[in-house]
Amino acid sequence: MSGDKSKNTSFGTKILLGIRPHLMLLAALFLLMIIMSFIAPNFLTKGNMLDIMRVNSIKGIMSIGMTLILLTGGIDLSIGATFAVAGAVAASLIGGGYSDYATSNLIKLPTLIAIIIALMVSAMIGMVNGVVITKLRVEPFIATLAMMTFARGITYLYTGGYPINFKPIPDSFAWFGKGYFLDIPVPALIFIIVVLVGGFVLKYTCYGRSLYAIGGNRETAKLSGIQINKNICRAYIVMAVLSGLAGIIMTSRVASASAVAGEGYEMDVIASVVLGGTSLAGGKGTIIGTVIGIFILGVIENGLNILGIPTYFKIIIKGLIIILALGYHAFSHTSKKRKVTV
């Protein structure tokens, strides 16, 4: 929320001011990239960079939604399941999608309509989350934990547990996951758009400011005329739609949807958002921080892949890095707090 002091600051200065609170993180990211470029010679190639962009854009899109959720002081554990639901719904409705489970082959629609339906199903999931949290006053952790199981179950029911593959995948759909626009992978492009819109919403809209206010102090926000329930509901709907979008892109990229898609994504997404400086307690966080957080984890994963480290070790190393990073975060935060105020 560090603001620019004058109307006349140039776009460049604005970006610099926005980045300033994240210098440590950014330095960490660059350091990581330098180290990687030494251990893995082909790390810094254009191809690999674009690959990092593309791979991380999927979790990246979700992490923007998660930033909104964490700002309100909530959490959403159901995003991995929503991801799978949207992927399965889209794949089953798009021409060429085929599964051994008969119901997945019944209705075929134009790609765009199928995608819209899949996003609407996601939005419904988000709305249920929002209503359960605000109206029934269930803790977000519990409400979305229940939804995580429920939505995953629905996906199994819907697909019968069989993967939905494409024979063949229509070009109009393949474009989302595999296409390029001006040399930029389409998923990365969508991610960039989501980042820009997210940044704008948080900085320049009443809605964005309300999210900070709700997470900062719910009672104050309420007494200042902010509609708590409506705004929280909206955040969960946005979160679910973005998860659905990510699920659809993934389905297009691998040309397959399955009931196990996106398992554990919620943890990666939450980890990178928190790594980017967003507080789990709510009221504090930025989109820029989240983007840096996503790429730190992404670069580590990419580097470990290039080095050919076995999966099991990869998971362990990732876990260690998250603990170290967040531990450092919490530590530097408390030592700052100890500064004497008069």
Next chain:
Amino acid sequence: MNENIILRMNNISKSFPGVKALQKVNFEVKQGEVHALLGENGAGKSTLLKILAGAYTKDEGEIYINGKIIENMDPKTAEELGISIIYQEFSCLPYLSVAENIFLGRQPRKSNGLIDWKKCYEDSKKLLDRVGLKVDPKTLVADLKVAEQQMVEITKALSKNAHIIVMDEPTAPLTQREIDNLFLVIKDLKKQGVSIIYVSHRLVEIKEICNRITVLRDGCYIGETEVASVTVQDMIRMMVGRNLTDMFPRSNAEIGGKMLEVDHLSTADKLKDISFHVRRGEILGIAGLVGAGRTELARAVFGADPISEGTIRMNGEVIKINSPSDAISYRMGLVPEDRKRQGLILRMNVKDNTTLASLKSFIRLGKLNLFEEEKISLTYMNKLKVVTPGIFEKVNNLSGGNQQKVVLSKWLCANCSLLIIDEPTRGIDVGAKVEIYELMNELVRGGLGIIMISSEMPELMGVCDRILVMHEGTITGELMRDKFSEETIMAFAAGQHPETEEDKNVRR
């Protein structure tokens, strides 16, 4: 004669980057006395006490305990020397029992190393008897009333064999009856030879309970004197260098027509059949004891809590208020009693707090005009004389009085015409209080109506044009300015009819 001086702090100085918090301050406490430490917020009271508790280290000066110089004061040494501080925010753990809280980390052990619960409870019982608290030591602290939790804190201090107990604003959260009880306990501790350092903004209480006072102003030592030899006015003069007569500036605003009218308002749990009105240019006070339903009334009118019956009219028109945002759309504002929990978002800066209730008015071409926001917040910051490095300072770093001004800015920025202010000056130092009163006067001169809820009688009588008195969820009395008297208000607040002479005699 020096024998009974248990604590002496000589020429204590302490600087923080950019601020001289204390300059050559002297402070001494005799054994078995209640010694008030007075000063406005920021006068250096907390710094001095933190040095005593070992939380800060002094730059200069000496500390003597029982005539012995203490070179390195740290929290552990302070505890061993029998110094104990009871902060405004209690440090009890709510989901542990009373006994567990008292002996936290020092539970009596049996020979096998396990906790000796029997002894723990027995000792707790004995200590609780010393402060006259009749609760089972096995009760959870969360189930106790605030006043009882405070007693547990005092008991905890006693269990550490404290000779000097510091009490920081101990009466702020208490009702009158609880305050009376606390004073009994303090007098009793005094008899047992415990010295008490008493910090409070309520000067009348200091008159009642303390033996001597030491006054600080802007980090400097102003003086020390016997309480018996000074009046409340003298104390204020020492603290701020001005007179009580300047405390309550009068508005002389022109009182206009009725703006808010409330008829037969009730809520499910507290309020019963309440009717009143507020006029333009009027400051309407609401008096009553804690728990009389004053805050509940404010919240109900403002739409923060649901009402079960009754109508609310604004400028003659019946309006429906279901939420604070409805109330705000009718240009009402609420300055709540607990500004940190209800009035401000501490993590946000001055600007964001100022514009919080009026964000929509800053929308230009579909986006918030941050420049406009900054300009307007700056205007209010200057107008209300908020002392802060700038509008980007987090409100958490502001003093109480300045925080309150930011809350007021929020409602001025929202262009409200009826302001409900709950305890406008709680925990605010004298100088800032006057500024707040002056501001309220200026607002009513501009045609606003103000409802002011307060527990401080002089404040109500000094500032208001009319006072309503509440008792157990109903309005029991209404007084015009020429009829204001503390006794009448107290009688109404206690649910009595003050008209008969008998009742008056019962009260005083």
